[in-house]
Amino acid sequence: MGKTYINGIGCVSAQKTFDTVFLEEAVLNESLNVLPLELPTYKDYISPIAARRMSKAVKNGIVASTIAMKEAHVDTFDAIITGTGMGCIEDSDKFLKAIIDNNEExxxxxSFIQSTHNTVGAQIALGMTCKAYNFTYVNAAVSFESAVFDAKMQIDADESKTILVGGIDEMTDYTQRLFKLAGFIKNDEEGSFPILNSKSKGTVFSEGATFFVLENKKSTSTYVEIVDIEMVNSLEVSEVESKIISFLKQNNLEVSDVDAVVLGINGDMEFDNYYKSISESAFKNTPQVYYKHLSGEYNTASAFGLFVGSKIIKAQQIPDILKANAITKSEIKHLLLYNQYRGIDHSFTLISKC
Amino acid sequence: MEALKQELKEKIIAVLNLEDIAVADINDTDALFGDGLGLDSIDALELIVLLDKDYGIKLTDPKEGKHIFQSIDTMSSYIAANRTK
Structure with missing residues (x-):
């Protein structure tokens, strides 16, 4: 069975994650409940004539994938696999609004062409005339993990050698209003929106695109090996620890072998108990990392988590801004990522130094 | 006619998201497709919808489009002669 290595990463997020090494310019903004994107100069990556029909998600996806490909020195793929929770919602909104406003005429x-969930993967493939396997997973908060799972299976089975995998989601004004009405976004009137130890419902949202070049061989740009990934739709708080223990066991590891745990804590007091249940027990002596105070929540924010985890292992250092506790380890060899959203779509990803 | 040409240029820039192009950059006789503005077949569909929605003109013969969409001059002349809105 082959191994899967991350050989290139590109990220567009609420932080300056392009033209930087590892969050050295990260800024914690607790005054907003929807974090704006740190925008790249799109013209550096996409011709203006091509960009004029592209929504934010498409442009961010192209920028992030271009950065990842450049870092991995790869310009052709056996597969392009993306994950997105809401797809190109901006153009979907435009198209649906036009139907209503113009009485179906x-x-x-x-906007119709650009509104499909597969638009980002399709535009990347069109840009590089790649006719290989092209698939998009739309599985809410495990959309990105589903894409990684597919890619890993293809590499494990030796069906593909080089795969581009990414997670993309965009936020629109209309979606923002709906999420606020539903209570998914923290109430505006709270004024300050800390994520760690939050005592309110809802979370801080944002958007982003994170791409990874996965290959079956190590290279000079290799970050980590993706050892295993597993998704579970529904779990009780009390079941998380045993699930993690069995996940680690199938990879011949124990909780004590995990050198850092990256948690998808998003400040929603209703559902952060899932993380608390393991951070105060199984992983109480393990360095704990959180990231959604920097990236914001979105269906594929866990791709930002994998970006963070991969960078930590490569740098062998956890930036202070990411630390959820004060515990340190001299070497970070095995790192576990755990994410869930509103009590469902749990994902466990194990990455290792190589 | 000059007002219609100005209006048409503004609408084309807005509808086709020509972010880097100003009204002054489009000459009345410039080719809209090919070497001129560089519009493509998707833009042609957008322009057909624009004529229908804003000027009440339904293009049924595709061959007509080739002539009508040659330039701002040809488009504005056609609109002035056939508009129902």
């Missing part, structure tokens, strides 16, 4: 093609 005068429908223009652009």
């Amino acid at each position: 005068f429908l223009t093609p652009t």
Whole structure:
């Protein structure tokens, strides 16, 4: 069975994650409940004539994938696999609004073409005339993990050698209003929105695109090996620890072998108990990392988590801004990522130094 | 006619998201497709919808489009002669 290595990473997020090494310019902003993107100069990556029909998600996806490909020195793939929870929601909104506003007449093609969930993967493939396997997973908060799972299976089975995998989601004003009504976003009136030890419902949202070049061989740019990934739709708080123990056991590891745990803590007091249940027991003596105070929550924010985990192992250092506790380890060899959203879509990803 | 040409240029820039192009950059006789503005077949569909929605003109013969969409001059002349809105 082959091994899967991350050989290139590109990320567009609420932080300056492009043209930087590892969050050295990260800024904690607790005054906003929706974090704006730190925008790259799109013209450096996409011609203006091509970019004029692209939504934020497409442009961010192209920028992030270009950075990942450049880092891995790869320009062709056996597969392009993306994950997105809400797809190109901006163009979907535009298209649906036009249907209503114009009484189902005068429908223009652009927003329709750009509104599908597969638009990002398709545009990347079109840009590099890649006719290989192209698939998009739309599985809410495990969309990205589903894409990684597919890629890993293909590499394990030796069906593919080089795969581009990414997670992309965008936020629109309309979605923001709906999420606030539903209580998914913290109430505006709270004024301050800390994530760690939050005492309120909802979370801080944002958007982003994170891409990874996965290959079956190590290279000079290799970050980590993706050892295993598993998703569970529904778990009780009390079941998380035993699930992690069995996940580690199937990889011949124990809790004490995990040198750092990256948790998807998002400040929602209703559901952060899932993380608390393991951070105060199984992993109480393990360095704990959180990241959604920097990235914000979105269906594929866990891709930002994998970006963080991979960088930590490569740098063998956890930036202070990511630390959820004060415990340190001299070497970070095995790192576990755990994420869930609103009590469902649990994912466990094990990455290791190589 | 000059007002219609100005209006048309503004609408084309907005509808086709020509972010880097200003009204002054489009000459009345410039080719809209090919070497001129560089528009493509998806833009042609957008322009057909624009004529229908804003000027009440339904293009049924695709061959007509080739002539009508040659330039701002040809488009504005056609709109002035056939508009129902």
